[in-house]
Amino acid sequence: MHYWLMKSEPDAFSIDDLxxxxxxxxxxVRNYQARNIMRDGMQVGDGVLFYHSSxxxxxxxxxxxxxxxxxxxxxxxxxxxxxxxxxxxxxEPRWMLVxxxxxxxxxxxxxxxxxxxxxxxxxxxxxxxxxxxxVMPVSKAHWNVILALE
DNA sequence: GCCAACGTTGGC
DNA sequence: GCCAACGTTGGC
Numbered sequence: 001m002h003y004w005l006m007k008s009e010p011d012a013f014s015i016d017d018l019x020x021x022x023x024x025x026x027x028x029v030r031n032y033q034a035r036n037i038m039r040d041g042m043q044v045g046d047g048v049l050f051y052h053s054s055x056x057x058x059x060x061x062x063x064x065x066x067x068x069x070x071x072x073x074x075x076x077x078x079x080x081x082x083x084x085x086x087x088x089x090x091x092e093p094r095w096m097l098v099x100x101x102x103x104x105x106x107x108x109x110x111x112x113x114x115x116x117x118x119x120x121x122x123x124x125x126x127x128x129x130x131x132x133x134x135v136m137p138v139s140k141a142h143w144n145v146i147l148a149l150e
Numbered sequence: 151g152c153c154a155a156c157g158t159t160g161g162c
Numbered sequence: 163g164c165c166a167a168c169g170t171t172g173g174c
Binding site: 031129131132 | 168
């Protein structure tokens with residue numbers, strides 16, 4: 001069992017959206033490191049911190065879980081999609097995704113500001129300068145520290 | 151293989 | 163909207 005954090009802009013797809021649809025294919029990731037994490041790291045049942053970014057109150061807003069192993073992101077083949085990638089083929093798909101399933105919404109948002117105040121989260125990737133990955137690993141210790149704030 | 155230019159992310 | 167940081171692209 002491993003733990004992860006996945007960012008989403010709430011204007012595009014929020015924790016409430018995930019609660020409504022229950023399971024969502026995490027399409028649109030076009031960063032090799034993030035792809036590798038989904039493809040090689042994630043396993044069904046892993047825990048996911050759902051994080052709202054680029055919004056009024058950035059922070060962890062809910063818990064989800066990995067609901068599939070990695071498979072090709074269909075949007076890379078859709079000509080009209082903003083995620084279309086003409087250099088990818090069905091024989092050798094470049095971009096992968098996993099399904100993410102809703103578990104629960106937190107009682108309140110654990111804000112980025114709060115996370116920064118935790119000395120025990122000093123080496124958490126989210127808080128390190130220049131880390132812009134939309135998908136990143138979370139250690140069990142960090143997972144526990146973060147959720148204890150709720 | 152270098153590196154400048156450009157695009158994207160994401161907090162503020 | 164600004165800007166720092168980083169990734170990608172493409173000319174050479």
